[in-house]
Amino acid sequence: TKxxxxxxxxxxxxxxxLKMDLxxxxxxxxxxxxxxxxxxxxxxxxxxxxxxSDYQTDEQSNSIKSLTxxxxxxxxxxxxxxxxxxxxxxxxxxDILFLTVVSLSNIAAVAIESDAEAVIRLILQTVKKIDIQRxxxxxxxxxxxxxxxxxxxxxxxLLVEENVLPLLLHLLDIHTAHDQIVSAIAETFVNLSxxxxxxxxxxxxxxxxxxDRIFNVEEGAxxxxxxxxxxxxxxxxxxHDRIAREDIVINILDNMFDPRQSTRQFIAxxxxxxxxxxxxxxxxxxxxxxxxxxxxxxxxxxSPSLEASxxxxxxxxxxxxxxxxxxxxxxxxxxxxxxxCEEAEHCLKYLHNxxxxxxxxxxxxxLDNQVDSKTVSKTSSKVDMKxxxxxxxxxxxxxGTHAEAAAQVCLxxxxxxxxxxxxxxxxxxxFVRALKAIxxxxxxxxxxxxxxxxxxxxxxxxxxxxxxxxxxxxxLPNHLINSNTHSRLSIINDLLPNKHASTDSLSVLSDRSxxxxxxxxxxxxxxxxxxxxxxxxxxxxxxxxxxxxxILDIQTNVLYASLLNxxxxxxxxxxxxxxxxxxxxxxxxxxxxxxxxxxxxxTNKPVVSTSTPKYSRNT
Numbered sequence: 335t336k337x338x339x340x341x342x343x344x345x346x347x348x349x350x351x352l353k354m355d356l357x358x359x360x361x362x363x364x365x366x367x368x369x370x371x372x373x374x375x376x377x378x379x380x381x382x383x384x385x386x387s388d389y390q391t392d393e394q395s396n397s398i399k400s401l402t403x404x405x406x407x408x409x410x411x412x413x414x415x416x417x418x419x420x421x422x423x424x425x426x427x428x429d430i431l432f433l434t435v436v437s438l439s440n441i442a443a444v445a446i447e448s449d450a451e452a453v454i455r456l457i458l459q460t461v462k463k464i465d466i467q468r469x470x471x472x473x474x475x476x477x478x479x480x481x482x483x484x485x486x487x488x489x490x491x492l493l494v495e496e497n498v499l500p501l502l503l504h505l506l507d508i509h510t511a512h513d514q515i516v517s518a519i520a521e522t523f524v525n526l527s528x529x530x531x532x533x534x535x536x537x538x539x540x541x542x543x544x545x546d547r548i549f550n551v552e553e554g555a556x557x558x559x560x561x562x563x564x565x566x567x568x569x570x571x572x573x574h575d576r577i578a579r580e581d582i583v584i585n586i587l588d589n590m591f592d593p594r595q596s597t598r599q600f601i602a603x604x605x606x607x608x609x610x611x612x613x614x615x616x617x618x619x620x621x622x623x624x625x626x627x628x629x630x631x632x633x634x635x636x637s638p639s640l641e642a643s644x645x646x647x648x649x650x651x652x653x654x655x656x657x658x659x660x661x662x663x664x665x666x667x668x669x670x671x672x673x674x675c676e677e678a679e680h681c682l683k684y685l686h687n688x689x690x691x692x693x694x695x696x697x698x699x700x701l702d703n704q705v706d707s708k709t710v711s712k713t714s715s716k717v718d719m720k721x722x723x724x725x726x727x728x729x730x731x732x733x734g735t736h737a738e739a740a741a742q743v744c745l746x747x748x749x750x751x752x753x754x755x756x757x758x759x760x761x762x763x764x765f766v767r768a769l770k771a772i773x774x775x776x777x778x779x780x781x782x783x784x785x786x787x788x789x790x791x792x793x794x795x796x797x798x799x800x801x802x803x804x805x806x807x808x809x810l811p812n813h814l815i816n817s818n819t820h821s822r823l824s825i826i827n828d829l830l831p832n833k834h835a836s837t838d839s840l841s842v843l844s845d846r847s848x849x850x851x852x853x854x855x856x857x858x859x860x861x862x863x864x865x866x867x868x869x870x871x872x873x874x875x876x877x878x879x880x881x882x883x884x885i886l887d888i889q890t891n892v893l894y895a896s897l898l899n900x901x902x903x904x905x906x907x908x909x910x911x912x913x914x915x916x917x918x919x920x921x922x923x924x925x926x927x928x929x930x931x932x933x934x935x936x937t938n939k940p941v942v943s944t945s946t947p948k949y950s951r952n953t
Contacts, residue, residue: 335363335367335371335374335375335378336374338351338356338359338360338374338378339374339377339378339381342378342381342382343381348382351382356382357411357412357415358411360375360378360379360415361411361414361415361418363375364415364418364419364422365418365422369427369430372419372422372423372427372430373427373429373430373433375419376419376429376430376433376434376437377433379412379415379416379419379433379434379437380433380436380437380440382437383412383437383440383441384440412437412441413449413452413453413456416434416437416438416456417452417456419434420434420456420459420460420463423463428464428472431460431463431464432475434460435457435460435475435476435479436479438453438456438457438460439453439457439479439482439483441453442482442483442486442489443486446488450488450489450492451492451496454483454489454492454493454496454498455496457476457479457480457483458496458498458501461476461501464476466505466508467508470509470512470515473505473508473509473515474512474514474515474518476505477502477505477515477518477519477522478518480493480498480501480502480522481518481519481521481522481525484521484522484525484526485525487529490525490526490528490529490532491529491531491532493526494526494531494532494535494536499526499535499536499539500539502519502522502523503539503540503541503544505519506519506544506547510544510547513551513552513553513556516547516548516551516556517551517553517555517556517559520548520551520556520559520560520563521555521556521559523536523541523559523560523563524559524560524562524563524566527562527563527566527567528566530570533566533567533570533572534570534572536563536567536572537567537572537573537576541563542573542576542577545560545577545582546582546585548560549582549585549586549589549590554595554596554598554599555596555598555599557590557599557602558596558598558599558601558602559602561586561590561599561602561603561605561606562602562605562606564577564606564609565602565605565606565608565609568606568609568610568617569609574610574616574617575616577610577617578610578616578617578619578620578621579620580620580623580624583610583620583621583624583626584624586603586606587624587625587626587629590603591603591604591607591629591633593633593636593637593638593642597638597639597642600637600638600639600642601639601641601642601645604637604641604642604643604645604646604649605642605645607621607626607630607645607646607649608645608646608648608649608652611626611648611649611652611653612648612652615656615658618652618653618656618659621653622653622659622662626649627650627653627659627662627663627665627666628665628666628669630646630649630650631650631666631669631670631673632669633646634646634647634673635673635676643736644736644739647736647739647740647743648739650739650743651739651742651743651746654742654743654746654747655746657749657750660747660750660752660753660756661752661756663747664756664757667756667757667758667761668761670743671761671764671765671768672764673740674740674743674744674764674765674768675764675767675768675771677736677737677739677740677768677772678737678740678767678768678769678771678772678775679771680736680737681737681771681772681775681776681780682771682774682775737772737775737776737777737780738776738777738779738780738783740768740772740780741769741772741776741779741780741781741783741784741787742783744765744768744769744772744783744784744787745783745784745786745787745790747765747787748786748787748790748791748794749790751794753791753794753795754794754795759797759808760808760809760810760811762791762795762797762798762801762808763801763807763808763810764810765791765798766788766791766798766801766802767801769784769787769788769791770784770788770802770876770879772784773785773788773879773883774874774879774882774883781883782890785890785893785894785897786893788802788897789893789896789897789900792897792900792901793900796903796904799900799901799903799904799907800904800906800907802876802897802901803875803876803901803907803910803911803914804875804910805906805907805910806906875914876897876898876914877914877915877916877919878914880894880919881919885919885922885923885926888926891923891926894919894923895920895923898911898916898919898920
């Protein structure tokens with residue numbers, strides 16, 4: 335045994351020893367030897383199956399990696415050997431038991447199907463011989479092994495099938511005072527919950543009675559894991575009846591929903607809120623009753639993570655899709671519309687930055703190559719084509735931009751009959767400006783939803799008609815302008831501020847383009863300024879936005895006509911509509927409608943969208 339123990343210390347000798355029937359010799363030693371011999375055999379097995387991260391070559395990187403292809407360890411009978419070793423041991427030989435479990439956990443990575451089942455059963459068989467109730471170190475050792483195995487996809491289902499959940503809950507009951515054990519069990523549960531097949535069993539396992547204890551662990555990762563597990567269960571339609579309790583929700587909102595704490599925890603809470611909001615209407619009721627709407631809106635701008643922001647916007651979309659929560663949202667109308675405007679501004683800034691970056695990139699390229707004036711006009715036209723053709727795919731994708739979600743919230747709100755009587759004039763102004771910005775700079779879906787919302791509010795709120803075409807303008811009250819929480823509100827007084835195309839930036843552009851013809855310089859300068867503000871430094875008019883968005887889609891054209899129809903009901907807007915070129919525009923889209931081969935009927939009545947889209951953010 336001493337010679338064998340020395341031989342397996344050399345990783346490169348493992349394959350040779352296995353081919354020389356090493357495991358058969360070890361079986362004989364286990365059967366005939368005493369406890370000391372069996373201990374040496376257990377050490378040999380551990381060394382044989384251990385991963386040596388310092389020894390990595392293509393042929394023999396480590397014992398596990400070098401044996402993965404042929405499954406030499408398993409095919410040579412290590413499971414049978416391990417079973418014989420365990421059966422020969424008494425409960426007092428704890429060192430040998432631990433070494434055997436380590437060997438089993440090492441080969442778990444290459445064990446599949448019936449071999450994987452055998453690995454789990456042998457480990458659970460070992461648990462019966464280890465005092466996990468009175469000895470904390472023994473319990474933590476077993477939990478650590480199970481936690482590591484739960485990280486392996488092919489073991490996730492097997493662990494639940496082999497009744498590991500009752501064992502975990504039993505250990506949680508016994509060692510509830512030890513945070514380290516509680517945290518390890520929480521991680522094991524979340525690992526198992528990633529597999530949808532396991533979620534029903536987890537939800538009915540009894541873990542819910544331990545939530546208070548788990549949430550009291552100081553380690554943020556423990557709470558994050560449990561919240562993520564709950565979110566996974568809610569995503570599959572389980573657990574909402576156990577988690578939708580006011581005491582739990584209030585505890586989460588008051589003590590865990592803080593961006594200054596762990597980012598991972600904040601993401602987990604955000605995920606939990608988004609899933610609970612769409613689980614069942616009864617669950618959403620509890621969230622609203624506990625003040626989740628206000629908490630989300632006041633925390634949204636402080637989110638340290640794009641992922642968390644997505645979950646929070648998902649929450650707002652789902653809450654706004656339920657008519658019964660309309661009054662609760664309107665109570666927070668100031669901050670709600672400010673947040674929507676923030677997202678609209680981000681969306682539009684991203685669009686403008688993409689235009690600037692691409693033109694600037696092309697300009698750098700031409701400066702480097704010293705292009706002469708004869709090739710300028712052809713080159714610049716290609717630049718224009720590339721920018722125009724790719725903008726629609728890129729806009730709305732910038733970090734921190736959730737324009738599509740904001741547009742869905744706006745559409746949901748625009749469907750409510752009580753909207754006009756429950757919001758103030760400056761809310762309408764914010765609403766209109768945000769929708770126009772999203773329509774200009776958002777993705778296709780965001781544009782579609784913002785256009786539908788514009789149609790709806792033009793029908794329901796007469797004041798919005800003059801705001802949409804710029805006949806009327808309403809300023810924010812001082813308490814919002816001076817808000818410390820929202821200091822980046824240039825969108826309010828001027829949606830397209832001059833800072834995007836400052837004289838400094840244009841002078842720099844001019845300095846760098848001395849060697850380029852004036853034709854290219856002027857054309858690029860126009861490209862820089864035209865997406866941001868027209869020559870009169872005013873926002874684009876409505877017809878310009880329609881034409882830039884496109885008029886080839888018949889359904890969209892119907893919405894255009896519906897919106898113009900609603901606006902024309904206001905006498906003060908008629909002259910402005912004519913000046914914008916609305917008559918020519920209507921003739922154009924009417925001609926396209928008749929030319930089209932589609933059978934879509936065009937109506938002269940306002941069109942109101944009745945859809946209330948929901949985000950669905952899974953794990």
